[in-house]
Amino acid sequence: MPSPDALTRGQKVKLSRLARDLLDWASEHGRTFPWRDDGVSTYEKIAVEVLLQRTTATAVSRFYGAFFEKYSGWSELASAEVEDLEQFLKPLGLWRRRAVALIGLARYARDRNGSFPEHQSEHSEIPAVGQYVSNAILTFQHGQSLPLIDVNMARVIERFVRPRRLADIRYDPWLQDAAKWFVRGRDSAFRSWAILDFAALTCKARKPECPTCPVRRRCSYFAGTKQAVADR
C-alpha cells in the first residue's frame, strides 16, 4: 500500500507539464544573474547561496561583484576577520549569522581543497549547509539532479498542485518528492531557476498575476480563486 503522502501518478503528470511550460516561459522571461553565468567557479556558486538566504536575488545581484572581488576564494573568505566581514555584510541583512556561517563554510571547504562530500548524509556537519545548500552543492559540484527548494519553488508547487500540509518545507516529504520530480533530467539547475523566476515575477507571494499566467488553466490555486469569486 502506497504512503498517503506519496506523489500520485496524476501529480507527476501535472508537474512534468508544468516543468515543460515553465522552461518555455523562462527562455523568454527568465532573469539573468551573475552567478548563473557559464564559467562561474564552484566557490562562487556555493558561497552565493549563503548570501541569497532570506534575501532578494536582486539585492544580492547588486552586492555580488564587490563581495567576490573582496573575497576571491575559499581561503580568502576563510581567513577573513569576523568583524570586518560583518560590516561588509550589513547592507544585506542577517549580517551576524551570515558572517559566522560564511567563515565556517569557507574553512570547511579550504581544508578540503574546495571539495564537498558527494552524499547528503555527510553534509549535516557543514556550517551554513542545510537542505537547500546541500542540494546546491550536489547539483553544482557533483552533477546530480536535485531541486533548489526555497519558499518560491514551494509556493508555486503548492499553489499549482496541492496546498502544504507541513509547516516547514524542509521536512515535508511530499514537497521534496514533487520538487525532485519537477527538476528531474538533465540541467536540473535550469529547471530550478525557471520556477524560481516564475515565482518571483508572476506567481508572487503577495499579489500573484493569475490573469496573465501561462499555466493558470491547470492551476488548482487559480481554480480556487475563480470559485471564490463565483461564490461571492
Next chain:
DNA sequence: AACTCGGGGAG
C-alpha cells in the same frame, strides 16, 4: 513546531 536573525524593497 515555533522563534529568530535583518536590511531593504514593494504594496
Next chain:
DNA sequence: CTCCCAGAGTT
C-alpha cells in the same frame, strides 16, 4: 505601516 525575501540553527 506590514509583508516578503534562492534558510538554517536553536529552543
